[in-house]
Amino acid sequence: MKKKTRVAKPVSSDRLSAPRALGLLASPRANGSVLRKPGQTVSLALAQFAPRKGDVEANLRTVEGILASIAAEAAGFPDVVVFPETCLSGYFVEGGAREVALSARELDRRLQKIARAACAGKRTSFDVVIGFYEDDGGKLYNSAAYLTLGKAGSIRHVHRKLFLPTYGIFDEERFVSRGRSISAFDTPHGRACILICEDACHAVSLTVAALRGAQIIYIPSASPGRGLESSEPANVRLWRDITRVAAAEHGVFVAYAGLIGFEGGKGFTGASKIVGPFGDLRIEAPFDSAAIARATISLQDVSVARAALPALGDLESNLAEFSAMFEQEMIRRPERRGRHVNS
Amino acid sequence: MTGERNGSPIFYPVGAPADPLRLDPALVERWLVAFLKDEIVRRRGMAKAVIGISGGVDSAVVAFLCAKALGPNSVIGVRMPYATSSKQSLGHGGLVIAQTGIKDLVVNISDAVDGYLRLEPDASQRRRGNVMARVRMVVLFDQAAKCAGLPIGTGNKSERMLGYFTWHADDSPPINPIGDLFKTQVWQLAKHLGVPRVIVEKPATADLIRGQTDEDDLGISYERADRILHLLLRGYTGADILDRGFERADVEIVSAKVNATHWKRHLPTNAVVSETAINEFYLRPVDY
Numbered sequence: 099m100k101k102k103t104r105v106a107k108p109v110s111s112d113r114l115s116a117p118r119a120l121g122l123l124a125s126p127r128a129n130g131s132v133l134r135k136p137g138q139t140v141s142l143a144l145a146q147f148a149p150r151k152g153d154v155e156a157n158l159r160t161v162e163g164i165l166a167s168i169a170a171e172a173a174g175f176p177d178v179v180v181f182p183e184t185c186l187s188g189y190f191v192e193g194g195a196r197e198v199a200l201s202a203r204e205l206d207r208r209l210q211k212i213a214r215a216a217c218a219g220k221r222t223s224f225d226v227v228i229g230f231y232e233d234d235g236g237k238l239y240n241s242a243a244y245l246t247l248g249k250a251g252s253i254r255h256v257h258r259k260l261f262l263p264t265y266g267i268f269d270e271e272r273f274v275s276r277g278r279s280i281s282a283f284d285t286p287h288g289r290a291c292i293l294i295c296e297d298a299c300h301a302v303s304l305t306v307a308a309l310r311g312a313q314i315i316y317i318p319s320a321s322p323g324r325g326l327e328s329s330e331p332a333n334v335r336l337w338r339d340i341t342r343v344a345a346a347e348h349g350v351f352v353a354y355a356g357l358i359g360f361e362g363g364k365g366f367t368g369a370s371k372i373v374g375p376f377g378d379l380r381i382e383a384p385f386d387s388a389a390i391a392r393a394t395i396s397l398q399d400v401s402v403a404r405a406a407l408p409a410l411g412d413l414e415s416n417l418a419e420f421s422a423m424f425e426q427e428m429i430r431r432p433e434r435r436g437r438h439v440n441s
Numbered sequence: 442m443t444g445e446r447n448g449s450p451i452f453y454p455v456g457a458p459a460d461p462l463r464l465d466p467a468l469v470e471r472w473l474v475a476f477l478k479d480e481i482v483r484r485r486g487m488a489k490a491v492i493g494i495s496g497g498v499d500s501a502v503v504a505f506l507c508a509k510a511l512g513p514n515s516v517i518g519v520r521m522p523y524a525t526s527s528k529q530s531l532g533h534g535g536l537v538i539a540q541t542g543i544k545d546l547v548v549n550i551s552d553a554v555d556g557y558l559r560l561e562p563d564a565s566q567r568r569r570g571n572v573m574a575r576v577r578m579v580v581l582f583d584q585a586a587k588c589a590g591l592p593i594g595t596g597n598k599s600e601r602m603l604g605y606f607t608w609h610a611d612d613s614p615p616i617n618p619i620g621d622l623f624k625t626q627v628w629q630l631a632k633h634l635g636v637p638r639v640i641v642e643k644p645a646t647a648d649l650i651r652g653q654t655d656e657d658d659l660g661i662s663y664e665r666a667d668r669i670l671h672l673l674l675r676g677y678t679g680a681d682i683l684d685r686g687f688e689r690a691d692v693e694i695v696s697a698k699v700n701a702t703h704w705k706r707h708l709p710t711n712a713v714v715s716e717t718a719i720n721e722f723y724l725r726p727v728d729y
Contacts, residue, residue, distance in 0.1 A: 148483065151728045193724040273724075326468050360479040362727045363616075365472060386475050 140287040140314070141176040141394040143168055146368035146383055148359025151188040154198050158186065158208055161228075165216035168390060175217065175224055176392060177287045182318050182357035182370075183229035183295050184240065189320040190361045191231065195273045199233035202256045206245055213247035223248035225285060227292060227355070229318035231274070232256065238274045242292045242318045244285065255283040257292035261300055267322060267364060282310035288397050295319040298354075299340060301347075308348035308410050309417070313400045315350050317341070320357040322364040323385070334369045334385050346377025349404035351395055358386060375403035461671055464626050466633030470506070473618040477510035480616045481591050484728055489590030493581050494518040494537055495648065496530030498631050498640050499619060500595040501537045505634040506618055507593060513542035519584055521577045524551040530648050536637050546584065550576045570649030574607035581614070591615065599624040599663055602670050603695070604702025605647075605655065612705075623667040661694050669695040 145164045150156040161181065169175055183189065186205075187198035200208070209226065217224075225246050232241035239258040246252040258277025262270035280303055282291045291312035297303045298317045307315050325332025341352045356368040367385040372393045374380050383389035404410055413420075481487050490507045494500050507516045518541075520534045531547075538545045553576045558564055564572070578592075585592045594617030600606050601620060619627055624645065631641045645655040645663070656662050669692055672682050682692050704710075708720070717723050 148479070151484075151726070188728075190726045191729065192726050194726070194729050323472065326465055326472060327463055328465050329468060331468070331472075359483070360476050363476070363480075363621075365476060365479070386471070 138288065138397045139394050140178065140397065141174075142353055142372060142392065143176040143179045144353060144355045144370035144372065144383065144391045145179060145181050145389075146356055146358050146370045146391075147182075147185065147388045148366075149185050149188045149357070151361060152191060152194055152198055154186050154200070158212060161186075161209070162212040162216045164390065165213060169217045173392065178225040178227065178285075178353075180316055180318065180353050180355040180370075181226065181228040182355045182368075183242065183320040184231060185228065185318070185357060186230045188359075188361055189357060189366070190364065192269070192273060195231050195238050196233065199231040199238050201233050202241070202243055202253055205230055205232075205243055206253050209245060210247055210252065225254075225287060227316045227318060227353075229294060229320075229355075229357075232258065239277060240270060240274050240294060241277070242294050242316070244283065244290060244292060244316070246286065254285055255281065255290075255292065257281070257294065259294040259297055260303070261296040263296045280306045280310070282307060282312040288313040290314045290316060292316045292318070295321065298344070301344070304344040304348060304350075305413065308350055309414065312350055313397055314395075315344070315352050317352060317354040319354060320366055323367040330385060331367050334367045337367075337369065338371065338379065338382070341371060341373045342377040342379060345373040345375055346403075346407070348410050349375040349400055349407065351375055351397075351400065356383075356385075358388060375400050376406075462623060462625055462667055464622075464629050466630050469622075469626075469630055470509070470633065473506050474510045476618055477507060477593075477616075481511065485591065487589065487591050489515045489517065489585075489588050490593050491517045491519060491581055491585040491588065491590045492543075492593050492595065493577055494520050494534040495595075496520075496527070496533035496537070496640070497645060497648075498636060499597050499624075499627055500534075501636045501640050502619060502627055502631050502634060503593055503595045503617075504537050504541050504543055505631075505636060508541040508543050514544070515590075516541070516543040517546055517584060517588060517590065518543045519546045519548060519581060521548050521550050521580055523549075523554055523573050525651055527646075527648050527651070530646075533637070533640050533643075536640065540635070540637065548580050548584075550580065553579075566650050570647070571607045571610070573649055574610035578610045578613050593617065594620060596620055597624050597627050598622055599667055599670060600655070601706060602674070602702075603659060603666065603698040604705045605659060605698075606705070608705050623670065624663040625667045659694070659698070661691050665691050666695050670699070673699060 147160055147164065149160065165179065168179065191198055209228070223246060225244065227242060227244050229242040232239040240262065241256050241258045243253060244255045246254060260277045260280070262274065262276050264271040280291065280293065282289050289311050291307035291310065293303050293307065293315060295317070304315060321333050321337060323331040323333055337354065341354050345352045352373040355370045357366040358368040359366060365386070368383050368389065369385040370389065370391050371382040372380040372391070372395065374395065380395070381391050381393045383391040481490060488511065490511055492500055492504050492507060494504060504516065504518055518534070518538045520531055522531050550573065554573050557572060558569060581592045592614040594612065594614035596606055596611050596617060597619050598621055601612070606612055622630065628641055646653050647655065659666065669682055669687055672685070673696065679692050679696055683689060711718065713721050
């Protein structure tokens with residue numbers, strides 16, 4: 099039987115120009131990083147806890163305590179510690195967002211100090227992903243930062259949540275502005291991307307992250323539990339499905355860290371988890387108690403998964419067509435609004 | 442497709458429950474016990490709870506949950522009979538207290554209620570019932586202050602949605618573990634928790650008037666009302682619900698009661714005159 103050979107579709111340069119103009123395709127360097135360290139392992143720790151509402155100082159102390167407890171473990175210090183969305187203040191803060199918000203620089207300064215105190219003599223440098231309300235000169239965001247602690251200039255990336263849920267029990271867009279971009283960035287532990295909670299409910303966000311070369315997608319989250327008709331809250335099942343499908347489709351690791359605790363009757367479900375690039379659930383914390391979930395992953399799995407299921411490659415081959423479809427939608431919608439107004 | 446690679450399916454067999462009001466009572470118990478611990482102990486640094494024990498299923502469920510969350514010695518069950526209250530209700534309250542092991546307190550409210558109603562001899566039964574309900578809240582809050590505990594609410598979602606409660610009485614405790622459970626769901630949870638069958642299976646009553654039952658007052662059974670409420674809250678219109686085979690009279694009863702009582706599910710209305718009106722401009726969550 100003749101072996102089937104995959105042949106890239108011939109595409110004209112103008113068909114490729116649209117996705118490049120939108121910045122969807124990863125740079126050659128970014129793609130190269132997938133292959134550059136094929137055997138690299140990354141040890142991850144996901145720390146879920148219930149913050150004290152509005153008390154940033156108390157929550158920073160909790161973060162310090164978590165880092166100290168990790169430092170005391172025989173397993174050694176992980177490469178990256180991931181904390182949930184808005185864990186320095188609690189999620190539902192309404193008009194208090196300005197009072198609990200920090201600049202990224204101030205967050206970095208505080209966490210550098212905490213890391214030194216918590217890990218004295220144990221480890222000189224490690225990375226954290228942490229969710230916080232960000233104050234950028236009076237503009238407020240629901241953000242998450244990737245920092246390398248123990249080094250100067252440690253702010254590698256700050257992601258500002260794009261999809262601000264403003265329906266039902268959520269009211270984010272009333273109090274914070276939305277972010278405008280999804281970026282992948284290089285770290286000492288692979289090429290990464292951050293999405294915050296509802297960002298990751300939209301498949302297109304994960305698609306952009308993968309196209310930009312992410313090997314690990316970090317998802318700090320604050321998901322209020324609801325739907326108690328089965329053995330675990332419905333949103334816990336939903337997040338497991340979302341992360342597994344996204345990881346498998348794009349051949350990426352997903353590291354999801356969930357807030358816990360009740361805020362005004364709304365109980366957050368932690369269920370922090372690491373999902374491998376085959377869609378395989380590597381580890382998952384309980385949904386209703388404080389926990390630190392640890393796992394070591396091999397970035398080689400990303401390459402193996404993408405070779406076995408070249409869905410990301412297929413997508414890149416069709417990207418020009420998809421980009422054109424998005425553009426057609428963008429063009430069509432104002433016309434439809436116009437017709438509606440005139441009718 | 443992708444799930445075949447590691448031998449496990451990606452999607453779990455979730456499936457919609459056959460009965461939309463069905464709960465997993467073990468999960469609900471775990472969730473509500475966690476809620477009580479979090480709200481009472483972690484957030485407020487308190488250790489005790491005070492519950493008005495009516496002899497009905499709602500307060501029984503709350504007593505069982507609080508006993509599990511805090512330990513029975515940290516929960517006070519206050520029975521507050523009035524002269525015309527059913528002796529059976531008092532006895533059923535005693536069953537709850539005996540079975541949970543929570544502390545027992547009986548405060549007869551007759552003198553307090555009658556002390557006021559002597560000034561209003563022509564008060565209707567409705568007014569008298571409201572006075573009783575509000576006096577019970579006075580007692581509950583005072584007993585909570587006495588033991589540095591927290592009064593716990595016992596109103597269910599059905600009566601909240603139908604407006605079948607006394608405003609600033611039954612709804613006044615700062616936390617309520619069963620306020621998002623329909624009455625039929627409270628019954629499910631009660632059976633799971635081991636609430637005595639005689640309490641679960643008897644007709645629900647506010648016991649403000651002799652012989653009164655909830656379903657007589659409302660004009661519809663909870664079994665039917667809860668299913669209509671569930672659909673209304675999901676966003677279905679009255680016409681949608683009729684299409685699903687419900688009786689027009691039942692849909693009209695439920696819709697009318699819901700639409701007439703939105704105000705009862707809110708705090709008092711304040712005239713806004715500034716740009717800093719509380720809960721209009723100045724917005725902070727309850728636990729901030």
